[in-house]
Amino acid sequence: MEILKIENLWLEVEGKQLLKGLNLVVHEGEKTVLLGPNGSGKSTLLYTLMGFPNYKPKSGKIIFKGQDITNLPMHERVKLGMGLAFQNPPAIRGIKLSEMLQVCRKDISVEETATIAKLLNMEGFLDRDVNLNFSGGEAKRAELLQILAQKPEFVMFDEPDSGVDIENVELIGKQIEAFLSNHSGIVITHQGYILNFIKAARACILYDGNIICSGNPLDILEDIRVRGYEQCVKCNLRKRDE
Amino acid sequence: MVEENIKDINELSPEILDRAALTGIDPQEKERSGTFFQLNNSVICSRSKQEGIEALDLETALKKYDGLKEYYWKAVDPNKDEYTKMVKDAPPKGYFFRSLPGVETIFPLQSCLFMEQKGIIQKVHNIIIAEEGSHLHIITGCTVSPKAQGSMHIGISEFFVKKNASITFTMIHNWAEEVEARPRSVAYVEEGGTFINNYICMRPVKMLQLYPTVHLIGKGARTVGSSVILGKKNSVIDAGFRAILKAEGTSAESIARVVAEDESKIYSRGHMVGEVPNVKAHLECRGLVLSPKAYIYAVPELEAKQVNLEMSHEAAVGKIAEKEILYLMSRGLSEEEATSAIIRGFLKVDLTGLPPKLQAEVKALTEKELKNAL
Numbered sequence: 001m002e003i004l005k006i007e008n009l010w011l012e013v014e015g016k017q018l019l020k021g022l023n024l025v026v027h028e029g030e031k032t033v034l035l036g037p038n039g040s041g042k043s044t045l046l047y048t049l050m051g052f053p054n055y056k057p058k059s060g061k062i063i064f065k066g067q068d069i070t071n072l073p074m075h076e077r078v079k080l081g082m083g084l085a086f087q088n089p090p091a092i093r094g095i096k097l098s099e100m101l102q103v104c105r106k107d108i109s110v111e112e113t114a115t116i117a118k119l120l121n122m123e124g125f126l127d128r129d130v131n132l133n134f135s136g137g138e139a140k141r142a143e144l145l146q147i148l149a150q151k152p153e154f155v156m157f158d159e160p161d162s163g164v165d166i167e168n169v170e171l172i173g174k175q176i177e178a179f180l181s182n183h184s185g186i187v188i189t190h191q192g193y194i195l196n197f198i199k200a201a202r203a204c205i206l207y208d209g210n211i212i213c214s215g216n217p218l219d220i221l222e223d224i225r226v227r228g229y230e231q232c233v234k235c236n237l238r239k240r241d242e
Numbered sequence: 243m244v245e246e247n248i249k250d251i252n253e254l255s256p257e258i259l260d261r262a263a264l265t266g267i268d269p270q271e272k273e274r275s276g277t278f279f280q281l282n283n284s285v286i287c288s289r290s291k292q293e294g295i296e297a298l299d300l301e302t303a304l305k306k307y308d309g310l311k312e313y314y315w316k317a318v319d320p321n322k323d324e325y326t327k328m329v330k331d332a333p334p335k336g337y338f339f340r341s342l343p344g345v346e347t348i349f350p351l352q353s354c355l356f357m358e359q360k361g362i363i364q365k366v367h368n369i370i371i372a373e374e375g376s377h378l379h380i381i382t383g384c385t386v387s388p389k390a391q392g393s394m395h396i397g398i399s400e401f402f403v404k405k406n407a408s409i410t411f412t413m414i415h416n417w418a419e420e421v422e423a424r425p426r427s428v429a430y431v432e433e434g435g436t437f438i439n440n441y442i443c444m445r446p447v448k449m450l451q452l453y454p455t456v457h458l459i460g461k462g463a464r465t466v467g468s469s470v471i472l473g474k475k476n477s478v479i480d481a482g483f484r485a486i487l488k489a490e491g492t493s494a495e496s497i498a499r500v501v502a503e504d505e506s507k508i509y510s511r512g513h514m515v516g517e518v519p520n521v522k523a524h525l526e527c528r529g530l531v532l533s534p535k536a537y538i539y540a541v542p543e544l545e546a547k548q549v550n551l552e553m554s555h556e557a558a559v560g561k562i563a564e565k566e567i568l569y570l571m572s573r574g575l576s577e578e579e580a581t582s583a584i585i586r587g588f589l590k591v592d593l594t595g596l597p598p599k600l601q602a603e604v605k606a607l608t609e610k611e612l613k614n615a616l
Contacts (some may be wrong), residue, residue: 023293043288050572052568073576074568074571074572075571075574075575075576078571078573079574080573082571084572086569086572089569090563090565090566090569092569092570092584092587093528093587093588094567094584094586094588094589094590095583095584097585100573103570103573103574103575103583104574108513129587147572150574174311
């Protein structure tokens with residue numbers, strides 16, 4: 001069953017065309033890796049799906065669990081079961097990480113908070129202002145921790161591995177894999193290393209506001225490594241010409 | 243009820259006690275070492291429950307201690323302005339709190355300055371002394387009944403922190419739109435002493451003006467001033483903290499969090515004067531302006547009169563970062579909920595120096611005030 005269906009999505013922000021008729025389907029229980037060069041629109045796509053106010057599609061549809069959510073406000077999408085782990089989450093003074101977990105799920109117990117914090121080595125951070133003076137890796141683990149509290153049916157990870165040391169990529173990758181083993185989601189990455197731990201069946205390449213290719217993540221990543229994104233574009237064009 | 247006939251805090255009307263409770267006053271005095279209560283210009287009660295801690299009304303203290311010559315009007319200049327003069331010319335009201343050498347308050351002393359009469363000018367003069375090696379915690383609430391329209395509170399407070407002693411003074415203001423308040427506080431801190439001043443104000447006020455000044459006169463003396471201010475409606479709030487570092491090894495810190503809503507105007511001042519070498523001073527002011535008609539004027543001043551001293555300030559005034567709102571919204575809050583969560587977080591300052599229980603109590607009070615205010 002489809003959990004997410006994006007139909008011909010066009011998005012313009014501050015006069016710039018960022019998404020150009022994008023189509024994508026994610027099935028229930030599916031893990032999709034989203035690849036693409038800087039500025040190709042990967043984060044943009046996640047913000048649009050999440051419902052950021054400045055990312056209102058010009059046309060097209062976002063269908064989530066059979067419901068058209070294209071014009072639904074963000075917190076309503078959260079209620080429906082969407083979640084987003086930010087690439088660069090902001091620090092908020094006076095709001096502790098433990099309090100953020102309560103925002104994610106009101107009735108989260110102290111025991112569960114402790115359990116999931118332990119999974120991510122974040123016990124010492126619960127009492128700190130969220131993301132304030134967190135290192136890159138700590139901020140990413142804090143994001144994942146909030147997702148574990150929130151348990152969204154469909155979760156989007158925006159570069160969960162950028163700026164994270166190898167050991168922590170392994171920790172984060174394994175926990176994302178465990179979470180996604182019974183949830184659906186999209187993972188944006190630039191590094192292949194995290195894909196050693198996240199077993200996704202499919203990767204899509206986003207290029208210039210559109211998905212131009214999809215296939216086995218490791219194969220596609222290898223292609224990009226060898227030939228570069230430019231070649232992908234040409235390959236795709238060739239396919240279209242044929 | 244004629245206030246002159248009221249002889250104890252328990253005889254006050256529930257209306258007054260409820261209002262006083264918002265500023266931390268417990269009529270049962272469960273976790274209090276003593277109580278002072280002044281209604282308009284009448285002292286209702288003044289008593290200490292702990293040996294070694296004195297809590298008298300000022301008039302009695304002046305008689306008992308031969309005019310308190312070393313203290314009475316020794317920190318604050320009675321001719322400083324028209325308001326100090328008004329207090330000087332009035333019969334002495336207010337409290338005298340003193341901890342004897344080496345004594346520490348088990349629980350804080352509480353004081354409440356309450357106005358319930360229309361157009362009244364409440365005049366208060368307090369003298370607070372921590373003798374050598376003693377530690378005195380005070381929680382004081384100043385508030386009004388809705389009847390007290392057009393009233394004004396003038397409070398003189400003179401603090402004397404002796405050698406290796408400390409005073410923590412936590413003041414919660416809960417005024418009303420038609421009320422003016424003009425506290426005048428000065429502290430002298432001797433060698434190794436500490437003076438901590440915490441200030442919380444989250445209700446509308448017509449005009450509030452305060453600028454407590456701390457003189458650090460003994461080696462290693464220390465002061466911290468923290469204030470949390472929420473400006474509402476047409477409030478005009480001019481609040482500062484000044485420290486004059488007159489002895490080597492002294493240090494001073496001022497932390498202010500101010501939020502201006504509606505058409506409020508907040509002047510947040512800080513002034514540190516380094517008069518001798520080897521002193522440390524830091525000013526921090528963070529402000530949020532939440533409405534196009536609100537106004538914040540942050541004035542951090544540093545005066546260095548010597549080489550070899552360390553003085554710094556940071557001030558940041560702005561609106562709530564959009565990114566923070568979106569972040570909370572992405573976790574399921576509505577825009578309104580996200581905004582108020584951020585303001586609550588912003589105004590959450592860890593008030594230093596308080597015993598853990600009092601710290602928790604003040605925190606809960608602050609949260610409650612904030613909840614009512616937002």
